[in-house]
Amino acid sequence: MSVSKEDVIGFIENMTVLELSDFIKALEEKFGVTAAMPMMAAAAPAAGAAAPAAEAAEEQTEFNVILTGYEADKKIQVIKVVRAITSLGLKEAKDLVEGVPKPVKEAVSKDEAANIKKQLEEVSGQVKVE
Numbered sequence: 001m002s003v004s005k006e007d008v009i010g011f012i013e014n015m016t017v018l019e020l021s022d023f024i025k026a027l028e029e030k031f032g033v034t035a036a037m038p039m040m041a042a043a044a045p046a047a048g049a050a051a052p053a054a055e056a057a058e059e060q061t062e063f064n065v066i067l068t069g070y071e072a073d074k075k076i077q078v079i080k081v082v083r084a085i086t087s088l089g090l091k092e093a094k095d096l097v098e099g100v101p102k103p104v105k106e107a108v109s110k111d112e113a114a115n116i117k118k119q120l121e122e123v124s125g126q127v128k129v130e
Contacts, residue, residue: 018092063113064130068101071124078125085116101128 015023028034070078075097082104083093096102104127105116117127 016088016092017086018088018096061109062107063110064106065104065108065113065116065120066101066128066130067097067104067120067125068128069126070097070100070120074124077123078120081119081123081125085119 012020012023067078067082079090079093079097082088082097083090085104086093086096088096096104104120105112108116113129117129120127
């Protein structure tokens with residue numbers, strides 16, 4: 001049986017975020033690779049004044065929003081917000097919330113990370129943005 005590239009893409013499109021994460025981990029383990037984006041190598045500084053410029057860190061552009069905890073009596077509200085943010089099903093959102101600390105969303109912009117953090121904190125979620 002031959003599977004086309006379109007079949008694989010269609011299969012991946014229908015996965016939840018958690019299923020996709022598990023799928024990627026399985027591929028990484030199977031083939032001994034990592035799906036992490038490579039870091040850009042800093043250019044070698046020229047002699048003298050260029051050295052301080054090379055030491056300056058690049059501004060982070062992608063952030064991970066991690067739910068680290070919540071008030072027990074607000075669990076249902078936290079699950080509802082997680083579902084709205086991630087489009088996860090009820091069971092997946094519940095598993096994510098109950099399994100804290102867990103990433104809610106990864107590789108998002110600074111503004112989106114701040115918005116997600118605000119939404120979760122409004123319902124008692126404790127959030128860390130990395």
